[in-house]
Amino acid sequence: MNKKYFLLSDKTRIIVLLLAFSQLFGQKLEPIDIGLMQVREIVEVASRSSQKVFVEDFTGLL
Amino acid sequence: MLEDYPETLINIEWHSPGYTPGNSDFDIPEYSTRGNLYGVNGTPHTQWNGVQETIGGYPNGDWEAWIGTFTSIYNSMVGDNTPYDIQINGAAGNSVTYDVIISMDADMSNSNQKVDIFLVEDNIWSYWSGAGSYHNAHNVARDWLLSENLSISEAGDSEAFYGSFELSDNWNSDSLKIIAIVQNYSTKQIYQVSEVNINEMNPDIDDDGILNNSDNCIELWNPEQEDTDDDLLGDACDPCNNIIYVLGNMNGDVNMDGSPKIDVFDVIKLINFIQTEQFTLCQNEVMNVNNDDIVNIMDVIDLIQLILNGNNE
Numbered sequence: 262m263n264k265k266y267f268l269l270s271d272k273t274r275i276i277v278l279l280l281a282f283s284q285l286f287g288q289k290l291e292p293i294d295i296g297l298m299q300v301r302e303i304v305e306v307a308s309r310s311s312q313k314v315f316v317e318d319f320t321g322l323l
Numbered sequence: 324m325l326e327d328y329p330e331t332l333i334n335i336e337w338h339s340p341g342y343t344p345g346n347s348d349f350d351i352p353e354y355s356t357r358g359n360l361y362g363v364n365g366t367p368h369t370q371w372n373g374v375q376e377t378i379g380g381y382p383n384g385d386w387e388a389w390i391g392t393f394t395s396i397y398n399s400m401v402g403d404n405t406p407y408d409i410q411i412n413g414a415a416g417n418s419v420t421y422d423v424i425i426s427m428d429a430d431m432s433n434s435n436q437k438v439d440i441f442l443v444e445d446n447i448w449s450y451w452s453g454a455g456s457y458h459n460a461h462n463v464a465r466d467w468l469l470s471e472n473l474s475i476s477e478a479g480d481s482e483a484f485y486g487s488f489e490l491s492d493n494w495n496s497d498s499l500k501i502i503a504i505v506q507n508y509s510t511k512q513i514y515q516v517s518e519v520n521i522n523e524m525n526p527d528i529d530d531d532g533i534l535n536n537s538d539n540c541i542e543l544w545n546p547e548q549e550d551t552d553d554d555l556l557g558d559a560c561d562p563c564n565n566i567i568y569v570l571g572n573m574n575g576d577v578n579m580d581g582s583p584k585i586d587v588f589d590v591i592k593l594i595n596f597i598q599t600e601q602f603t604l605c606q607n608e609v610m611n612v613n614n615d616d617i618v619n620i621m622d623v624i625d626l627i628q629l630i631l632n633g634n635n636e
Contacts, residue, residue: 312372312405313330314397315504315516319337319358320367 339366353467373511409517414526422535423503426481435509436473442466445498563605
């Protein structure tokens, strides 16, 4: 274990953790993102409201 | 057609001055305002969902020859996808109060989007000199109650519009309806319409004793109307207490004094959310630390910076 890690300040330690996580898991985000986007599009289209028709008649008779 | 498609076809008759039968009070000043919106010059003129018009008719009000044209227009429009849903409720007595709730299930820009609310009277039987006969008119415009900008634009948003009016002795209150539409005033496109008879409105949707227009959770039973964070959204329907779940406080923990606590554990929580995309509605509200509408590694960096700057523990 690198003793130097434990000599780092809390702030620096956080940055190191952050970089480690991003390197480790950055590649895994893409296929999840693509799949979720496709599912989201399907759900959004299926759930949209259906529009009624509104006719305005400018007249003396209808 | 109105009888053939009662659930999906809604009309309003803007009665043209000069064709007013007898001593009726059908002429209202709003006729000109609405007609000018579409450039109406002569009558009869029909305007479908704000964007398609027909001009002219047949003598003596014989509309049978136009059924094919009208049906074709109707079929081209009915059932189109729209992000808007309109609910109309209220209470009718000597006076009428109404609340119109517009909700969205998809994103759409609110640029030039407006909500208009009309009062109409259905089934008016009267002598019409233009046709030389008695005729039953449907949904004759009685008043233009409200015209306001729509502020919502995202899926899950909702906005309420309230108002009231007095009943006239000249109206048949059993036949009065409120019609609400969402319309783009630039393109004139109408995106949704809804109507309800004033006697069929529900004054208290959640039956908690608080009328809709005073209820801080219109659709959830909350007679005590608790609102801890005073954001006018009752605790019963406010999933996020905005006092604790402030920007960056992913786990909702607090300091000894009850103030929100933002620390390295929130950073770890945010990273976990980005990886798994599993988070609560409250957490979703506080994840976009840099307010760019995208939750990603940049929000993690900004959250760290927030902590390093000593804004929170």
